[in-house]
Amino acid sequence: MNFSSLLEEIIFFFSFVPWIIRLAIGFIVFNLLVFLALFFSTYFLIRKKKRQEAHYLAYEKAYKDAIHKVLANANVLSASSILDRFETQFGRLTSVKYEEINNALIDLVTADPKLYSCNNYTPLIDGLKIKKYLERKLDFSKTANRLKAMKQLSSLKITVSDSKILPFTFSKNTPIRKGARTAYVVISNNNPFKFFELSDNQMNEWDQINLLQQLELHHKGNLPNFSNWIKYSKDPSQIIFSVRAIAHFRQQGATEGLLQLLATDNHMIREEVIRAMASLRITDGEDKLKEIYSSQPRKCQVAIIEALAQIYSMRSLDFFVDTLRITTNAELKKVLLEAIYSYGIAGREVFNNLLLTAKDFDLIILNHIKHPLNKSKFSDLNNRLSPGKEVFDYAPLEQPSPLSLL
C-alpha cells in the first residue's frame, strides 16, 4: 500500500465516523505530537544540565585557583598576559566559560570583598574582557540574560557608560526596569542616585532589600542624604525606603526630617519613622511620641513603646506605668512590661513591685518576661537591626541615665 492510497483510506474512514470520533482522533494525534516533543525535550534538558554541572564541577576549582593567582600577584599584570594565562589553561573563552569564570569570580569576591581592591582586579576584568562580554549580553540577549548581566555587573562592581544601562531603566518590562535601576546605583559613574528623584520609582520589599544591599556593599563611604527624599518624594514606598536607609546608615542629620514626617497620614510610614527614631535614639521626639500614642493604630503603639524603651532616656517610665494601667490588650501589656523590665534600675523596681501584686494572666506575663529562656522583644529587635551584635550598647543598670552616651 503506498502513501496516497493510505491517505485515501484515512479520508474515507474520516468521512464516515461521527464528529465526536473525528474530534477524538484529532486530539489523539495532537497528544502524540506534544508528548514526543515533551519527552525528547526532557531528555535533552537533563543531558544538557548534567553536562553543564559536570563541567563546572570539574573546572570550578581550577578557575578559582587561576583567579586567585592573578589577584594575589604583587605586581600589576598586563591585561594581555592575564588573557594569555587563561587561554593557555582553559582554551578559547567561550560564552559557557565566561559564565563559569564570572560565577567563580563572584563567589570569591562575595566571600572576601577585599579582593575588589586588589591591584590586579581591574586588569583581570579588562584582560578577560568580562565587561565587553556583559555589555554584549545587555545589548543582544533575552530578558533573563539581561537581568543576569546586570546582576553580574553590579556584583563585580564593573561600571559601564550610561548609554548601556539607561535605556533599561525606563523599560516597560517591570523586572528589567527595577533590575536596571538597582544595578545603576552600582555601575553608573554619573549620578547613581538619580532614580530617587523620580515619582514612578515604586519599591516593594524585595527592591528595598536589594537596593539597601547595593548601598551597603558599594556606597557606604559616599551615601547621599536620604532626608532629601523623605521630604520631596511622593511615593510612600520610596519614603519608607529612605527612612529605613536613614536608620540603617545612622544619618543623625535627618532628625528634623523624621520628626516632621511623624505627622504623616500614612501609618505605615509613621511606624517606620518611629522605628528609625528608636534606631537613632532621637530623644527630642520622645514627648511627641507619648502625645500621639493614644490615637495610633496598634502597630504604631507597639513601635512607640519599643522606641521609648530603646531611646532609654529614663524619662518614659511613668508613661509606661500609666499606659499599662489603662491597657486591656494582653499583647500590648506584654510589650509595656518588657519595656519596664528593660528600663534600668527604676524600671526593674517597678517590675518587682508589680510582681508582688499581680494576679492571674498578668502574673504569667511578668513571669514570662523575667524568665531567661524567653527572648526579650528588645534584644530580638536589636538583632534584627544589626544581625549578630547589639546595635546599642545599653547602659549598665548601675548607671542612672545613659544620656551621657549620646
Next chain:
Amino acid sequence: MFIHYFESAVFFYSTAIILLSLLLGTFALVKTRNFKLYNHKSDDEDLLRSHLTPGISIVAPAFNEELTIIENVNSLLTLNYPLFEVIIINDGSTDNTLKLLIEQFELEETAYAYIERIKTTPFKRIFKSSNPRYSHLTIVDKVNGGTKADASNAGINASQYPYFLCTDVDCILDRDTMLKMIKPILNSKSRTIAVGATLRMSNSCDIQEGRITRVRPPRSLIPRFQELEYLRSYLFGKLGWSFLNCVPNVSGGLGLFEKEVAINAGGYDGTSHAEDMDLLTKMVTYMINSNLVYKVEYIPVSCCWTEGPPTLKILARQRIRWATGLTQIFVVHRKILFNAKYKKLGLVVFPIIFIFEFLAPIVELLGLIIFFYLCFLGKINWDYALFIFLYTYTFSIVISTLVLFIDNLVKRQYKSFGEVMKLWVLVLIEPFIYHPLSIFFSIYGYIKFFILKDIKWGTMTRQGFEIKPEIQNSNA
C-alpha cells in the same frame, strides 16, 4: 435514552477537563518561565544578609511521632534563614514523643504568656531549651484536639513572627525553603497572604542529619504513584492556578502564611479534615470581605519531602480523610459556591473544584457502571470506544510528561534520565491501577460523610527514615 444523554454529557465533561488542563498547562509553563527568569541564585544570599528579611515561625504539630521526631526537629533547626523559630506542638502524644524531645534538646518548662488568639483545646505548658544551640526551639504541650488543625492553631498562638510556615513534623524541608518561599511575599505589588511550594516523597531518598542528600524516585509502587500524583498536583494544578490568583489550596505539608490574616480569619478549623483548604478559603474570604487586594502564590521549587503512605491500608485512610475533608469544605462554605460576592473564589475556584474534583469520582463511577452494563448487553462499539479511550489516555500521558518536563526545567532532582523514566513508566499504568483506587477511596469518603456520618482523623503510621549503614556504624 438516559444512557445516550449520559454518554454525550461525559464526553463534554471530559473535553472540558482537557481544555481546562491545556489552559492550566500553559499557565504552569508561563509561571515556571517567569520563576526562572526573575530568580537568581544570589537572591538567597541577599535575603540572608538583609536586616529587612521578616521573621518566620515554623509550626509543626506532632502526635505520636517518637520514631522520627528527633531527626525531624534537628532538620528544622538547621534551616537556612536569618530570623526564625521552630514551634513543635505536642498534641497530647501517648508515646514517648515529649520525653524524647525533653532529653534530646535539654528542655525546661518555662513560664510563658500564651495568648489564645485562636481557640484550641487546653494548652498545658511551654518548654524551651537551656542549651543555646537550640535557643530558637519552642515546644508547646497541649491536650489532644483530635485534629492537626487544632494543634497548628496552638502553634500559631505561641508564635512571635509575622509569618508562619506550617508543616508536618515528619516532613524534611530543603535548607533554603524559607528563603525561597518568602521571596514571592517580598517581591509583590499586592499583599501575598500565602505561598505554597512542591512536596515530594521522601521514601527511598538518602537522608543524612535531617537533610535530603540524594533524591530518588520511591522504590515501592504506592509512594512512587504518589510522587507522580503530587508533582502533577503542584507543578500543574496549583502552579497553573496561581497564574490567575486562583490557588484553591496551600498544602498542609508546606505552606507559608501571613499570621495576622490567618488569625483574623479565625485560624484553622479544629473540626475540619481539610484544614489547609479551609484556612485558605477563610483567609481569602476575609480579604474579600475587607475589600483588600490579595495574592496567593505558588513556586515550582521542591522544598519539602514527606513520607508517603507505604501501604494500601494507610493510603486508603489518608485518601478517605481527604475526601471527607473536601465534602466538609463544600458543606461548611456552601454559600461561596457560585456566589459573585466572593469574586474569583465563588465563581472560579469553588465551581471548578466542585465540578471537576468533587463530582469527578461520582461521574467516573457512574461511567464504569454504565460501561459494564453496556458490555453485558453487548452494545459497545469497540472501534469507537478505543478512540474515545485513547483520546483521554494519551492526554493523561501528555499532562504527566509535561509535569516531569517542568520539574526538570526548575531543577534536576534525579541523577539520571533513567530515574525519571522509572517515574514516567507509571504514567502508562496509572489509569488502570492507581486511579481506580483513588476513585474508590473518594466515594467511600463521601459515603462516610453523608451516610455513615463517621468522621475520624486517623493516624498515619510512620516507618521512619532509612538510616544508611555507614551512619548506623558510626553511631554504634
